[in-house]
Amino acid sequence: MEEDSGADGAGPAASTDRRNPGDQARPGSKQTGMVSCPECHGSGRQANRPCPNCGGTGEVVQIVGDA
Ligand SMILES: [Zn+2]
Structure with a gap:
């Protein structure tokens, strides 16, 4: 069980867009909207x-898409 610093697999992506656990999609995605946190x-x-x-x-x- 060694954790090498290889960029393989699903590591924590250091992206600029912030996503929270309650988010269903990335902010700015199509057919999405901001709603009050349940x-x-x-x-x-x-x-x-x-x-x-x-x-x-x-x-x-x-996601607010109603298609
Ligand atoms: Zn909240």
Whole structure:
């Protein structure tokens, strides 16, 4: 079990676009829109911490395509 620094497989992609666990798609994708996070109801917070679902933004990207 050795972790070599090879760029093989699905590693953590250091991309510029931020995605949160609650996002269904990448921001800016077609047929997507920002909706209030169902976990924090748009507040961006849960208890005293930033909502992990939306990353504290209070919104998540949801696919709104109705095709
Ligand atoms: Zn949230």
